[in-house]
Amino acid sequence: GEDVEQSLFLSVREGDSSVINCTYTDSSSTYLYxxxxxxxxxxxxxxxxxxxxxxxxxxxxxxxxxxxxxxxxLRIADTQTGDSAIYFCAxxxxxxxxxxxxxxxxxxxxx
Amino acid sequence: xxxxxxxxxxLVMGMTNKKSLKCEQHLGHNAMYWYKQSAxxxxxxxxxxxxxxxxxxxxxxxxxxxxCPNSSHLFLHxxxxxxxxxxLYLCASSxxxxxxxxxxxxxxxxxxxxx
Numbered sequence: 001g002e003d004v005e006q007s008l009f010l011s012v013r014e015g016d017s018s019v020i021n022c023t024y025t026d027s028s029s030t031y032l033y034x035x036x037x038x039x040x041x042x043x044x045x046x047x048x049x050x051x052x053x054x055x056x057x058x059x060x061x062x063x064x065x066x067x068x069x070x071x072x073x074l075r076i077a078d079t080q081t082g083d084s085a086i087y088f089c090a091x092x093x094x095x096x097x098x099x100x101x102x103x104x105x106x107x108x109x110x111x
Numbered sequence: 112x113x114x115x116x117x118x119x120x121x122l123v124m125g126m127t128n129k130k131s132l133k134c135e136q137h138l139g140h141n142a143m144y145w146y147k148q149s150a151x152x153x154x155x156x157x158x159x160x161x162x163x164x165x166x167x168x169x170x171x172x173x174x175x176x177x178x179c180p181n182s183s184h185l186f187l188h189x190x191x192x193x194x195x196x197x198x199l200y201l202c203a204s205s206x207x208x209x210x211x212x213x214x215x216x217x218x219x220x221x222x223x224x225x226x
Contacts, residue, residue: 004153033214042201042217043154044113088154097142097205097213098167101154 006089006102013110018076020105022089025070029091032065033099034074037086046074046087076107084109114138115218117202123224124192132187132221134202142207143185144215145177148199160185161207192225199223 003025012018024032030051035043049056049063049072056063062075076083086104093100115136124130136143145157159167160179174196176188185202199222203215 031213035217040219040222042113042115042117042219043203045214045216048214092213096166097161097207097215098156098159099215103151103153 004089004091004100004102006087006105008103009106009108011108011110012079014079014081016079018074018079018083018107018109020074020076020087020089020107022072022074022102023070024072024089024091024100026091026093026100027067027070028094030094031092032063032072033088033090033092034061034063035088035090035101037088037104039085043088079107079109081109081111083107113216113218115202115204115216117200117218117221119221120219121222121224123226124189125226126192126194128192129188129190131189132200132202132223134185134187134204134218136183136185136202136204136216136218138204138216140204140206140216141182142205142213143179143182144203144205145185145187146201146203146217148201148220150198154201158187189223192223194225197223197225 033048034046060077064073089102090099147155158177178186199220201220202218205213205215
C-alpha cells in the first residue's frame with residue numbers, strides 16, 4: 001500500500017530557513033499536500049502541489065517535488081517562532097479522495 | 112477558522128458509556144471524513160462519506176459507528192470503548208470532486224480520553 005515517510009524532528013534558529021522532507025511510494029499520486037498542526041488544534045492546510053509541477057512558491061513557503069525520486073520538501077524562509085508546529089506531508093491517490101499522511105515532523109524554532 | 116467545527120472539544124468517558132462526537136461544515140462540501148490521531152502514529156483515516164453515502168470504512172471496530180444525516184453534518188457514535196481508543200478525533204470535509212485537488216479542510220478535533 002501507499003506509504004509516506006518524514007523525519008521526526010527539526011530544530012532551527014529564528015530567521016534561518018527550515019527544510020522539511022517527505023518521501024512517498026505511490027507513483028500515481030496526483031496531489032501532494034503540506035499541513036501544519038499547532039498544539040491543541042486541527043490540521044491547517046499550508047499548500048499543495050500538483051504532480052506535474054516541480055516547484056511552487058507561496059510567500060515564505062517553497063515546495064519542491066522530485067517525482068522521479070518521489071521526494072517532496074517544504075522550505076520555510078525566515079522561520080519564526082510562530083512556525084513551531086508539527087508539519088504533515090500527505091499524498092492523494094489517483095482516484096477517489098483518500099489522503100495518506102506521514103507521521104509528521106516536529107519543527108522547533110529557537111529564538 | 113476553517114469552516115469545520117467539532118463538538119465537544121474534550122471528552123472523558125468510561126468504557127461503558129455511550130457518547131457522540133459531532134462535526135459540522137459550513138463550506139458547502141459534499142465529502143466528510145473521520146480521522147484518528149494517536150500519539151506517535153500517522154493520522155489514520157477511519158471513515159469517508161461522499162454525498163451522505165459511506166464510501167470508505169478503514170477496518171474500524173464496530174464500537175465506532177458513524178452517521179451522516181446530510182452533507183453538512185457528521186457524527187461518530189461511541190460505545191464500549193477501550194483505553195487505547197483515547198486519541199484526537201479529527202473531522203475533515205472536501206468538495207468531493209474526485210480527479211481534482213479535492214483539498215480537505217480539518218476541524219479542531221475532539222480530544223477523547225477513555226478511562
